[in-house]
Amino acid sequence: MSKFTQDKIVNYLKNxxxxxxxxxxxxxxxxxxxxxxxGVLLKNNLKALWWSYFVTGQRNMVGLDSSILLNPDVWKAxxxxxxxxxxxxxxxACKQRFRVDKLILSLYPDLxxxxxxxxxxxxxxxxxxxxxxxxxxxxxxxxxxxxxxMFQTYQGVVxxxxxxxxxxxxxxxxxxxxxxxxxxxxxxxxxxGVGQIGKAFRNEITPGNFIFRTxxxxxxxxxxFCYPKDSEKSFEVWLEKIKGFLYKHLMFSKTNIKLHEHAxxxxxxxxxxxxxxxxxxxxxxxxxxxxxxxTDFDLLSHEKxxxxxxxxxxxxTNKRFIPYVIEPSVGVERLLYAxxxxxxxxxxxxxxxxxxxxxPYALCPYKVAVLPLSNKLEKQANKIFEQILKAxxxxxxxxxxxxxxxxxxxxxxGTMYCLTYDFDSDKxxxxxxxxxxxxxxxxxxxxxxxxYLNKANK
Ligand code: GAP
Numbered sequence: 503m504s505k506f507t508q509d510k511i512v513n514y515l516k517n518x519x520x521x522x523x524x525x526x527x528x529x530x531x532x533x534x535x536x537x538x539x540x541g542v543l544l545k546n547n548l549k550a551l552w553w554s555y556f557v558t559g560q561r562n563m564v565g566l567d568s569s570i571l572l573n574p575d576v577w578k579a580x581x582x583x584x585x586x587x588x589x590x591x592x593x594x595a596c597k598q599r600f601r602v603d604k605l606i607l608s609l610y611p612d613l614x615x616x617x618x619x620x621x622x623x624x625x626x627x628x629x630x631x632x633x634x635x636x637x638x639x640x641x642x643x644x645x646x647x648x649x650x651x652m653f654q655t656y657q658g659v660v661x662x663x664x665x666x667x668x669x670x671x672x673x674x675x676x677x678x679x680x681x682x683x684x685x686x687x688x689x690x691x692x693x694x695g696v697g698q699i700g701k702a703f704r705n706e707i708t709p710g711n712f713i714f715r716t717x718x719x720x721x722x723x724x725x726x727f728c729y730p731k732d733s734e735k736s737f738e739v740w741l742e743k744i745k746g747f748l749y750k751h752l753m754f755s756k757t758n759i760k761l762h763e764h765a766x767x768x769x770x771x772x773x774x775x776x777x778x779x780x781x782x783x784x785x786x787x788x789x790x791x792x793x794x795x796x797t798d799f800d801l802l803s804h805e806k807x808x809x810x811x812x813x814x815x816x817x818x819t820n821k822r823f824i825p826y827v828i829e830p831s832v833g834v835e836r837l838l839y840a841x842x843x844x845x846x847x848x849x850x851x852x853x854x855x856x857x858x859x860x861x862p863y864a865l866c867p868y869k870v871a872v873l874p875l876s877n878k879l880e881k882q883a884n885k886i887f888e889q890i891l892k893a894x895x896x897x898x899x900x901x902x903x904x905x906x907x908x909x910x911x912x913x914x915x916g917t918m919y920c921l922t923y924d925f926d927s928d929k930x931x932x933x934x935x936x937x938x939x940x941x942x943x944x945x946x947x948x949x950x951x952x953x954y955l956n957k958a959n960k
Contacts, residue, residue: 508784511842512712514857518915520544520842521713533709533716535835540915543867543896548838549699551864552722555747556830557697563724564688566698568676571657571667579807580675580800581771582652582668588707589624590649596638601707602628602646609633616768621646651704653717669703674829676700677725678800682812685727692814692825693736695726699834711785713835720834725827727814730798733826737775737795740830744779744791753862754844758782762789772799781840790840791832798824841865845916851941859916860939863959868917870955871898873908875924883923886933886948893952913938918959921951 515521520541524534537545557565577583589602602624603615610631615624625646627633634641653669656662670676677684677696684696699722709715728736741761748754764776772794779791801824805812813822845860863869870890874883880901890897898917900908905922912920922934927948935954936943946954 506784506843506846508712511784511839511846514846514914515541515842518911520915533706534718535713535716540867544861544865544916545834545838547865547867548841549720549722549834551751552747552832552837553697553699555751556722556724556743560695562690562694564684564690564694564696566677566680566684566696567700568673568680568698570670570701570703571655572670572675572679574667575807576675576679576804577652577668579803580678581803582671582675583650585771586652586671587648587650589621589646590707591628591646592644593635593638593640594642594644595640596635598635598637599707600636604708605636606631606633608636616765617770618767649705649707651706653703653705670701671704672702672831673698673700673721673723674725674831675800677723678804678827679808681727681801682810685814691817693726693728693732695724695828697722697724699723711783711788713839714783714785714788716835719836721831722834722837723829723831725796725829727825727827730823730826733795733797733828734775736826736828737793740828741777741793744793744830748779748791751862751864752841752844754781754840758840758844759790760787770794772796781843783840783843790836791830794829794831796827796829798826800827801825856910857914858938859914861916861918863918866916866918867896868898868912868915869895869959870919870921871900871908871912871917873900873905873912873920873922875905875922877901879923879925879927882928886921886923886951890951890955893955895952895955909936919955 518540519538522536522538523530524536525531553565557563590599591602592599603619606613606615606624606627613627628643632641652671655667655669656665657667658665677698684690699720701718702721703718706715706717709717726736726740748759749756758781760780762778762780764778769776774797775795777793778789779793780787781790801812813824815822847858847860849856849858872883872887872890874880887897887899898912900911909920918938920936922936924934927933931948932945933948933951934943935946
């Protein structure tokens, strides 16, 4: 199990300015969260690292930023209007609403049920096992019905059927419908991929477990277009790239990651193969990252609905074909949550304890903090602060409380270095630099701070 409970992580993240409950002064909005001053820095760094590793760092990858609101026909073609549904049941006594398959599996995890299990079969299990409402313990269920997870809104001033739009439930479709634009504008040759980071919205029936499952979230998705015959090999290549990102860049421990290959019966309507990369979250093992072979399903379907050809002209054979697609997809917040669980620690320091976030340097919200030992040294320390900001390094400045307390605060938000300006600094033009992980301190020249930081983190 994870080292800390979910509550412990939630409190820690709130106390240190990472994640706040949304609309808290109005008693909150269930399952919605805001990212505070430290959280937004971490989130941006995580997205930037993903982008540089998966998009700008790969020779056959490009990026995209498509709209959240799309022509509603996109969702007909993608299958989201007909199939992006969960089976829902209501308790007539307490009015609580549940996803039936999850309700059954929470009590009988070994039962073989999946997306394709009929409502009759699900209802039979509820009756045979006499499953009562987890909330009020009564047995007073409604019929099971399908619930579409897409958020609906209206375009313009008239709220009628013709003006209905949907908030995208995945960023992927924006890539598929731009396939030809992207390929032609840059004269790209298959195989190539498109990466995108953006908001997605799902009216989840059972959101929860903090930022693990929310109704508004961000996805980092890649659609990699390849020759059908190469798709299985490409699937393996992308699996290795994801592992490389998790183990080498984010430094995840291998014991907290496992792979779950979907059985054929559990595959989504578009997939011929799916692997979930699971993480050992405080609530248990759950999907962190999905990898799917989406075949030619989406492009073929968009071709059919849009009546535009989306086939690619193979320069080698001069024949047109619809590429297959490999899709690695991860939620920003879910990855951030796993990262925090992985890197947060409470460590003994002498007779004391410290909270520390052992983030890799690239992700640290602040790379360095400047700490004048006394208020009297604020002016000189400020000059160093300015110098670091000019070098484009994110830097904190903290003058409040004892130096020990300030070190603890910076450790807890993952700042890699603390620079202390003391009374000797005026004379020897040096500061003390302290490393977050080793807590070792050394004296370095003020004029060499930037070079030191750049060299230490090459
Ligand atoms: N385009 C494929 C797709 O959307 P998915 O498995 O539904 O597949 C991909 O979602 C990833 O998005 C998940 O692995 C997860 O990291 C993240 N995700 C999905 N639903 C989420 C939610 N409600 N809240 C937070 N993250 C979510």
